[in-house]
Every structure is written in C-alpha cells, then in structure tokens.
Amino acid sequence: MNRGQVVVVGGGLAGVTAALRCAELGFEVRLLEARSRLGGATYSFVRGELVVDTGQHVFLRCYTAYRGLLRRLGVADSISMQPQFRVPVLSPVGRPAVLRRWNLPAPAHLAPSLLDYRMLTVAERARVARTALALRRLDPDDPALDDISLGQWLRQRGESPRAVDALWGLLAVAALNAEPGDASMALATKVFRTGVLDSTDSADIAIPQVPLGQLHGDAAHRALLAAGVDVRVRCKARTIHRSGTGFRIPVRDGVGDSVLTADSVVVAVPHRAAAPLVADLPVPGVAEWGRLSAAPIVNVHVLYDRPVTGLEMAAVLDSPLQWVFDRTAIAGATRGQYLAISLSAAQEHIHARTEDLHDLFVPALRQVFPHARDAQILDFFVTREPNATFRQAPGTAAIRPPARTPVPGLVLAGAWTATGWPDTTEGAVLSGTHAAEVVDLDQRSQRGVEVTA
Ligand SMILES: Cc1cc2nc3c(=O)[nH]c(=O)nc-3n(C[C@H](O)[C@H](O)[C@H](O)COP(=O)(O)OP(=O)(O)OC[C@H]3O[C@@H](n4cnc5c(N)ncnc54)[C@H](O)[C@@H]3O)c2cc1C
Structure with a gap:
C-alpha cells in the first residue's frame, strides 16, 4: 500500500536512515542529495594508490542505532570491533601507558586501569576514580548541566590540569570535538556515562576496515535502490513551501529547475542549510540555530x-x-x-x-x-x-530542535537535532529513525487512523 509521498532532503546518515525506514513503512520516498554521492560528512577520495577518508571515524559498541544501520546496509562485517576497550597512550616525555577495561561489572571495569595509569600521579589517579563515580550519578538530561562546561565541572571537583589533559580531555576532545573548557557538561555526561561508565563493554572501540565512501555512501545507495527509494544525487532542494496539506519543493539538478511535491518532508541537512530551507514555514527557534555554530x-x-x-x-x-x-x-x-x-x-x-x-x-x-x-x-x-x-558548547541543548515541528508533515533530522547524543554517527542515525516514526505518526493521525504508538 502506498501511504503517501515523502521527500527526504539530505543524503547523510540521518537522511539515508529516514529514507530507508519510510520506505519500509510503505511510503513512496524520494531522497535528494546536493552532492554527487551519499554519506554526507563521511566520505572518501582517491589520491594516488590510496583511498583516503577525509576524516577518521571511530565508534563505540554502545552505538547501537548506527550498528543497526550498518547491518541494514549489509556492511557490518566491514568493521573491526575491539574485544575489550584498549587504548595505548604515548608521550614523547615518558613511558607509554594503556587505558583498558577489565571484565568486571561497571564501574569496576575501569578501576584497575585508572589506578595503574602512569600518566598521572597516584593522588591524581585516586581523585579521577572518585570523580568518575560522581559523574556516574549525573543525569545528562539535567538542563543545569548544559549551563557549565566539562572543564568547569572538573575544576570544581578538584581535578588537576594534568588529569583534565591526560585523561578526561583525551576522551572528551575526540568525542565532543571540543576542549573540556568549551564542551557542554550535559553532552560530556552523556559521553562518559553511556560511552564509558555505565556498562562494562560500552567503550569497546570499532574502526571501519573499508573507506567510508564504500561503508556508507555506496552501500546506502544500493540499499535505498533495493528498497524502492528514488535517489537523486546532484539535486539540491532550494526551499520548502506549504501547499494544501502537503509541500512543494523547488529543486535544482543537472537538468535544471523543477518542483517536486510531497505529503511529508524530512529535512536532514546541517543546521546552516536547514534554516534557509524552512524559512517560509512557522518553525520555532530557527533564528537561534546559527548559534550552534561549527x-x-x-x-x-x-x-x-x-x-x-x-x-x-x-x-x-x-x-x-x-x-x-x-x-x-x-x-x-x-x-x-x-x-x-x-x-x-x-x-x-x-x-x-x-x-x-x-x-x-x-x-x-x-x-x-x-x-x-x-x-x-x-x-x-x-x-x-x-x-x-556543531560547536558542542554549554547552552546548546535548548537550541537543538526536536524532530517534530508545528507544521504537520515537516520533520527535522540530523546529528545536530535534539537526539540526546553529541554530533556523531549514532546521533545521525537515531535522528533519522525518529524522523521516520514522526512521519508515520503524523500521516496516521492526518488520515484518522488510530494511533497506538
Ligand atoms: C572529519 C570528521 C570526523 C568525524 N569523526 C567522527 C567519529 O569518529 N565518530 C562519530 O560518531 N562521528 C564523527 N563525525 C561526525 C559524523 O560524521 C556526523 O555526526 C554525521 O555524519 C552527520 O550526519 P548527518 O546525516 O546528520 O549530516 P551530514 O552528513 O552533514 O549530511 C547532510 C547532507 O545534506 C546534504 N544537503 C545539504 N543541503 C542540501 C540541500 N539543500 N539539498 C539536498 N541536500 C543537501 C549535504 O550535502 C549532506 O550530504 C565526524 C565528522 C567529521 C566531518
């Protein structure tokens, strides 16, 4: 049964996930991607004999939504997951150390490694262990935590500058793309609790064993076509207008300008591209999105x-x-x-x-x-x-919008939206899944179908 037409704007991981899920739910789906390939921020190019990723990506065992997408794309075998979290830590001025987990119930799984971490003094190690226990009691959804930075919170706990650099920052800078003094404590809490402290195996690191263009872009294109999605690359949405109960979407592609129509639109582009697309529609908070910065x-x-x-x-x-x-x-x-x-x-x-x-x-x-x-x-x-x-600084939680907008059928997705996660592949996939659920629920309620979800 065709349940209506959905246009997904943006072929990154969020858009790919939303398009696949909408197709599975019985919608007729078109995916528009401005560039010549899918995969968004994750892509590769050829240089001599190398296939180069523009940015190294890693993920953790706790990225369950993203790992689900890899399975759906048929590429789950193309990653290598550590059997146990283990990171060699080198320094030009001292002997190497290792951060690793043990097969113990959380949070004891990290205790032997932290207490043995020779990049810190014995007193610093003991304090770090106490701070980790305190962090484990925080709620990442507590709005007060988004008012302060990870650096501020660690200082309040008495963590030394060395401990901030050599332990907390080592993990947080990579996970949040921000120095501790510039990283939201709410997002840091999410990273450290879900990613490290709450369960024994959550931090086990996975590394793609094929270039990202192959892992995401090529595999997604194949899966979308197999699911019946009309994939249009080099096709840029110029804006989105309301039209009756649906939408008109003027687009520009290799052929020229044309106008698409849809019952629902998933806007799965970065915030700086999303704001002009929805400028004609009553979406609250758009003027603030720019403050998410980059x-x-x-x-x-x-x-x-x-x-x-x-x-x-x-x-x-x-x-x-x-x-x-x-x-x-x-x-x-x-x-x-x-x-x-x-x-x-x-x-x-x-x-x-x-x-x-x-x-x-x-x-x-x-x-x-x-x-x-x-x-x-x-x-x-x-x-x-x-x-x-986006710049994952204090004050960003209130700016990140939910998937659902007040415009029925207009749905937001992307790693920058309110996923509860930092700007990661996991956040992108979660946002796409959630966007498809909202499309589904909106469409059911518009047609008077009983909604049980
Ligand atoms: C160098 C680098 C390293 C990273 N490392 C990690 C990592 O190790 N682990 C991790 O989890 N995350 C990492 N990330 C973050 C992760 O890649 C992103 O969070 C995720 O890919 C974002 O996906 P998205 O679908 O939300 O957005 P995007 O990937 O940005 O996709 C949006 C798409 O929309 C398209 N678009 C924009 N405007 C239009 C329009 N008008 N019409 C049609 N299409 C349009 C764009 O071309 C783009 O393809 C890294 C990112 C970078 C750049």
Missing part, C-alpha cells in the same frame, strides 16, 4: 616508505598529535605505512598552511615512533573539515 576537524596524512609503528591506533599526550591511526590496509596502500593523525577541536590548525603542518607533525611523529626517524615520507597531505560538527 567546530573543525583536521586530518594530517603521512605515507612512509616503511612501517614505523605496530599500533593500529594510539592517543598521544604532551604533543600536538592527538590520535594516530594506521590506515595502510584500509586505504589499500601496497607499500610502506600510511598514518592519519586525527585532530579534533582543530581551530588552531584549520587555516594553517600544509608546509607548516608538515613542520609541526613530522617531528612530532618521529618523537613517538622512533622508526619514523629513518623512514622516507612518500606523501604528506592534509584534509580540513571546518564544519565537522
């Missing part, structure tokens, strides 16, 4: 002529390096070793010249990987994502 991520890519480290992944302290990943096999390199340095909250690097980043990061890699001192660099390049996520 935070950059920079990846520095180095191809060596020989292996320089046996580590698949490492975090680095006391260095401009944050996290380093071995991408040799994933990118298809046939010689040497290809490392990607992932730099979150990268305001200081986003406008830096590639030569300057070379002069900063090549010596930094030599400091922590001694074999890099003798290795030749075959390629060095930088990818910059100025709008990688």
Whole structure:
C-alpha cells in the first residue's frame, strides 16, 4: 500500500536512515542529495594508490542505532570491533601507558586501569576514580548541566590540569570535538556515562576496515535502490513551501529547475542549510540555530616508505598529535605505512598552511615512533573539515530542535537535532529513525487512523 509521498532532503546518515525506514513503512520516498554521492560528512577520495577518508571515524559498541544501520546496509562485517576497550597512550616525555577495561561489572571495569595509569600521579589517579563515580550519578538530561562546561565541572571537583589533559580531555576532545573548557557538561555526561561508565563493554572501540565512501555512501545507495527509494544525487532542494496539506519543493539538478511535491518532508541537512530551507514555514527557534555554530576537524596524512609503528591506533599526550591511526590496509596502500593523525577541536590548525603542518607533525611523529626517524615520507597531505560538527558548547541543548515541528508533515533530522547524543554517527542515525516514526505518526493521525504508538 502506498501511504503517501515523502521527500527526504539530505543524503547523510540521518537522511539515508529516514529514507530507508519510510520506505519500509510503505511510503513512496524520494531522497535528494546536493552532492554527487551519499554519506554526507563521511566520505572518501582517491589520491594516488590510496583511498583516503577525509576524516577518521571511530565508534563505540554502545552505538547501537548506527550498528543497526550498518547491518541494514549489509556492511557490518566491514568493521573491526575491539574485544575489550584498549587504548595505548604515548608521550614523547615518558613511558607509554594503556587505558583498558577489565571484565568486571561497571564501574569496576575501569578501576584497575585508572589506578595503574602512569600518566598521572597516584593522588591524581585516586581523585579521577572518585570523580568518575560522581559523574556516574549525573543525569545528562539535567538542563543545569548544559549551563557549565566539562572543564568547569572538573575544576570544581578538584581535578588537576594534568588529569583534565591526560585523561578526561583525551576522551572528551575526540568525542565532543571540543576542549573540556568549551564542551557542554550535559553532552560530556552523556559521553562518559553511556560511552564509558555505565556498562562494562560500552567503550569497546570499532574502526571501519573499508573507506567510508564504500561503508556508507555506496552501500546506502544500493540499499535505498533495493528498497524502492528514488535517489537523486546532484539535486539540491532550494526551499520548502506549504501547499494544501502537503509541500512543494523547488529543486535544482543537472537538468535544471523543477518542483517536486510531497505529503511529508524530512529535512536532514546541517543546521546552516536547514534554516534557509524552512524559512517560509512557522518553525520555532530557527533564528537561534546559527548559534550552534561549527567546530573543525583536521586530518594530517603521512605515507612512509616503511612501517614505523605496530599500533593500529594510539592517543598521544604532551604533543600536538592527538590520535594516530594506521590506515595502510584500509586505504589499500601496497607499500610502506600510511598514518592519519586525527585532530579534533582543530581551530588552531584549520587555516594553517600544509608546509607548516608538515613542520609541526613530522617531528612530532618521529618523537613517538622512533622508526619514523629513518623512514622516507612518500606523501604528506592534509584534509580540513571546518564544519565537522556543531560547536558542542554549554547552552546548546535548548537550541537543538526536536524532530517534530508545528507544521504537520515537516520533520527535522540530523546529528545536530535534539537526539540526546553529541554530533556523531549514532546521533545521525537515531535522528533519522525518529524522523521516520514522526512521519508515520503524523500521516496516521492526518488520515484518522488510530494511533497506538
Ligand atoms: C572529519 C570528521 C570526523 C568525524 N569523526 C567522527 C567519529 O569518529 N565518530 C562519530 O560518531 N562521528 C564523527 N563525525 C561526525 C559524523 O560524521 C556526523 O555526526 C554525521 O555524519 C552527520 O550526519 P548527518 O546525516 O546528520 O549530516 P551530514 O552528513 O552533514 O549530511 C547532510 C547532507 O545534506 C546534504 N544537503 C545539504 N543541503 C542540501 C540541500 N539543500 N539539498 C539536498 N541536500 C543537501 C549535504 O550535502 C549532506 O550530504 C565526524 C565528522 C567529521 C566531518
């Protein structure tokens, strides 16, 4: 049964999820994507023999919605999940340490590792353990927590600057794309509770073993076509108008301008693109969306002529390096070793010249990987994502809108909407699933079908 026409605007993970779910619910679905490929913020390009991801992505075992999407796309086998959370932590000025979990009930699963974490003094380790227990009692939905930063809260707890840098910040900067002093305590609570503290295995890290373009974009395109979705790439929605009980959507594609109609529209684009699209419609709070702003991520890519480290992944302290990943096999390199340095909250690097980043990061890699001192660099390049996520600062919880708008049939999705999660692949997929549920419920109530959900 055709239950009506849905147009999904935006082919990132949120839009892909919403389109698939709406098709499964019996709607006739069109997905519009302005670019030439699906996958949104997650994409890859070819450089020489490498297939390069513009930004290293990792996820955690607790990303259940995202993992569900990977299964739905038939690519769940293309990721590698740690059997147990384990992060080597390197420093140019000291011996390496390891953060790992044990098979103990939470929160004891982390205690042995924290108490043994040699990047901190014994007193700092004991305080960190107490702070973790206090954090576990916080409610991420408490609005008061969104008034303060993670850095403020940690200072109030008496955490030392070293503990903030070497433990809390190590995880929070990567998860929230913000320094602790700029990260909402509400979102930090979500990350640390759901991601680390509440259950034994939630923090186990997963890394895609194929380029993101293949994992998300190509697989999504195949799954959408199989589900009967009309996928239109290089097709940009220009605005959205109300028309009777439905919508008119003027679009521009390779052929020219045309107008689509729909009973429901899911707007699954970033906030800066969503605001002009809904400008003609009575959606509350739109003027505030710009305050979500943006935070950059920079990846520095180095191809060596020989292996320089046996580590698949490492975090680095006391260095401009944050996290380093071995991408040799994933990118298809046939010689040497290809490392990607992932730099979150990268305001200081986003406008830096590639030569300057070379002069900063090549010596930094030599400091922590001694074999890099003798290795030749075959390629060095930088990818910059100025709008990688919204700026996940205090005060953002009240700005992020819910999926449902006061306009029946107009639904919002995207990792920036009110998902309860930070701007992540998990948030994007949750938002898409929720958007499809709202389309379904709205359509049932418009047609007078009894709603039991
Ligand atoms: C470098 C980088 C590293 C990251 N690392 C991680 C990580 O390790 N773990 C993690 O969980 N998350 C990470 N993220 C965040 C994660 O990628 C995003 O949260 C998620 O992909 C956002 O998905 P989305 O569908 O909400 O939005 P997007 O992916 O931004 O998709 C929106 C789509 O809408 C399209 N669009 C915009 N306007 C229009 C229009 N008018 N008409 C048609 N189409 C339009 C855009 O072209 C885009 O494809 C990272 C992001 C970046 C950039």
